[in-house]
Amino acid sequence: MSQSKHPEIKTPLPGPKAQAILERDKAVLSTSYVRPYPFVPARGEGVWLEDVDGNRFLDLMAGIAVNTTGYAHPRVLEAVSEQAARFQHLCFSDFSSEPQVSLAERLNKLSGGGFRVYFGNSGTEAVEAAIKVVRYHTHRPYILAFTGAFHGRTLGSLALTSSNSKYRKGFAPLLPGVVHVPYPHPYRPPFGASPDEVGQVILDYVKHLFRTKLPPEEVGAIFFEPIQGEGGYIVPPKGFFNELSELARRYGILMVADEVQAGSGRTGRFLASEYDGLDPDIVLLAKGMGSGYPISAILFKEELSSWPPGAHGTTFGGNPVAAAASMATLDLLEEGLMANAASVGARLMDGFRSLQAEFPRLGDVRGRGLMIGLDFVKDPQTREEDAELRDEVARRAFEKGLLTLPAGPSTLRLSPPLIISEAEADLALELMGEVFKSF
Ligand SMILES: Cc1ncc(COP(=O)(O)O)c(C=O)c1O
Structure with missing residues (x-):
């Protein structure tokens, strides 16, 4: 073509x-x-x-x-065919191999370091793995998430998803202990707040929950999208997640950044969390990291890695061909695609804002x-x-x-x-x- x-x-x-x-x-x-x-x-x-x-x-x-x-990027095609000709699968849960170890090292570095890495095949698998890390490490029964969030559609992640009730209809009961709070949406602020105060109003609501019904010492994690995806591409007010992280740290609550949609360079930085200088305990990647090859990763801080061999695993996760596609993708991101995302993205936003005047x-x-x-x-x-x-x-x-x-x-x-x-x-x-x- x-x-x-x-x-x-x-x-x-x-x-x-x-x-x-x-x-x-x-x-x-x-x-x-x-x-x-x-x-x-x-x-x-x-x-x-x-x-x-x-x-x-x-x-x-x-x-x-x-x-x-x-589509058909020559560097991705080359990486994929080279790896496919070597070996296509040997079950990374049981046998280590170089492509995935290199990819883990690279993701760790790109995300600020200090993480261990677990590979899956999809976003929802990354979310499931994160729920298990949180449970295993904290032994706490509650998780906080946001309305409008999308974290996947398997039964664990579905308990966190709340962008549309159609995803949940007919599937209850879901994982217990998940509590949702509204996402700070500047264009349509909840609780009658103004766009300027929406972040503070949500923070106050979380504190209110902690006082009235949700013991913060029993909350294992807050799952959040640094920019809400399926919920409508919503950018939260600057500083909101910094303050929420500070509150979470006070109670030993882990911050889990679901970067499945916003991560992998899409916003112009490798992680969307970087814009606010966030330092999440767990980072979830999938979608764009493999240029279309199914691969996901959860990066969790070294101190959270207490689970023993066999506690979690999967047959296909971290497939070497997908890992090779991901390495080629990361090369291209660092060689200019992240910068391109930032500059062409700004150009598109300016253009659409001009079109707003006419429409x-x-x-x-x-x-x-x-x-x-x-x-x-x-x-x-x-x-x-x-x-x-x-x-x-x-x-x-x-x-x-x-x-x-x-x-x-x-x-x-x-x-x-x-x-x-x-x-x-x-x-x-x-x-x-x-x-x-x-x-
Ligand atoms: C933020 C986020 N998390 C998790 C998922 C689930 O990913 P998957 O569809 O690969 O299971 C999605 C999918 O849209 C997503 O946008």
């Missing part, structure tokens, strides 16, 4: 081949799969994806913030680096969420050859591959501008 400079839509969407696959999909696949719009990929190159009917799309979602290096129902533009949320409202004064408008924007963007994804009640998330160029970002802005004008 040529490195085209423009999306190209040649058929009605979905085209005939996509339609045929979607019909077969509907007949055989689990009804739990979501299909926000009918896109069926055939191949990709750079930030461009071609569907099975030969239509070409500019990818602004990277398979939910996963394809850090885009005020784009109520909020927020994010960091290439983690950008566009929040749609019925009225910019009331800020009432407009899910229908958001979905229609996504649909019209798709018709124009742009791939985006919904998040939260009324947000469209943009999380393109970190290789996106300024010209490609400008093209995305131009096309989204046309979408907004069409209303």
Whole structure:
């Protein structure tokens, strides 16, 4: 596929081949799969994806913030094929090997050092492992998390997830002892707070809980997303997590930074927690760390590593081919992709803020680096969420050859591959501008 400079839509969407696959999909696949719009990929190159009917799309979602290096990056392909030719699997839970040890050393260094590393295959596995580390180390029964959070959908992580009750419906009882507090959302502050006071109001609420029903000495950990992902790409007020960490330390509560979506360079730094100088006890990575190869990692402080051999493990976790893809990804991040995420991300945010003037129902533009949320409202004064408008924007963007994804009640998330160029970002802005004008 040529490195085209423009999306190209040649058929009605979905085209005939996509339609045929979607019909077969509907007949055989689990009804739990979501299909926000009918896109069926055939191949990709750079930030461009071609569907099975030969239509070409500019990818602004990277398979939910996963394809850090885009499609078919030669350095990732080389690393993967080299490792696959050596050996593809030997169960890292039982047998050590060099690719994963190198990756653990590298992740440790990139995250500030002092950690031990456990590998899984997915974000939810990282969360499950973290819950077990917390339980084993603290013996405490409670965990604090945030409403709007997404930490996964297996039964342990699901107890922490609260971005949408549909994820939980029908699956109770979940892991006991999880208490949620509202996330400090500056655009839609809870408890009637103003954007400036929202952080303090939530901190006061946590203290109130500690006084009235939740003994802080029995809370093992606070799980948090440094920028909330699935909840709507929400950036918390500066300093909020520093103060929460200080409060947690007072009671020996561990801080677990779920960087599954925001980490791996997406915000312009390796960890989104770095922006506030946070020093979490446990860091969770997945999604973007492997450029599409399934791998996750939990990094936990040396002093938390008291569990014995066999206490936790998995057959596939830390697969060497995925580890090689991850090493190549980290090389590319350090060689310039993190810097690119910061600069192209700022360019996109500025562009969308200019478009807001012409389309005020784009109520909020927020994010960091290439983690950008566009929040749609019925009225910019009331800020009432407009899910229908958001979905229609996504649909019209798709018709124009742009791939985006919904998040939260009324947000469209943009999380393109970190290789996106300024010209490609400008093209995305131009096309989204046309979408907004069409209303
Ligand atoms: C912050 C966060 N944590 C955990 C997960 C779960 O990851 P996975 O879907 O790989 O299980 C996600 C997925 O969206 C996420 O965004």
